[in-house]
Amino acid sequence: MKYAIFLFNDDEMCMVHAFLYVRELNENGVEARLILEGRATKVPKMYRESGLIGRYYEEAKEKSWIDCVCRACSVATDSLSYAEKEGLRICGDLNGHVSILSYINRGYGVLVMG
Template identity: 40%
Template sequence: MDKFAFFAFNGDLMCFQHVLLNALDLAEKGHEAKIIFEGEAVKLVQKLEKSTNKHYFAAKEKELIDSICKACSAKLGVLEFNQKTDIPLKGEMSGHPAMESYIKDGYKIITM
């Protein structure tokens, strides 16, 4: 079983949909997958939380969504909303989630 950490930087919903699809597919095939909202993608949390996006809610239910970047949420004006979700905010690297911690835990990093 391989481990993958998807760092989603792109704020385009269509692009993020592919992150969701790939993470779900890997998880269904026995791999471990995590999704980390970074960069512009942190603005998608509010849109997705208010949507009926079945892939987002499936990934959330399967606990594939690992965290949201605290620094980017603050910079892009969505910190207050993102703090109210049940998704952890991380910021151990100058306010951002550190890829090194995932690498140390055996995850292959994929950025999208």
């Protein structure tokens, strides 16, 4: 099985767990991808190279564990340009948001962390 982990908020404790889960799964042979939605789209803007979240973010980015960033939410959080500069894939196939169905159709189980 493979998993798509949708992270929706910018609570640091929640973010730490999302990054830990995506790492744990991938390091143990289970494909997992992180999707930044809602307030979590601020991660590339606020945490790049700073603190614990920054270290986890950089690792996930380097290992291609971040699959996409929501276009509509990154516009709303004023972080679209940061995600683009970081080279992250921007998705908006559901009225500007990321489609969960697109992941289900590709065989992913979906975890939502909000």
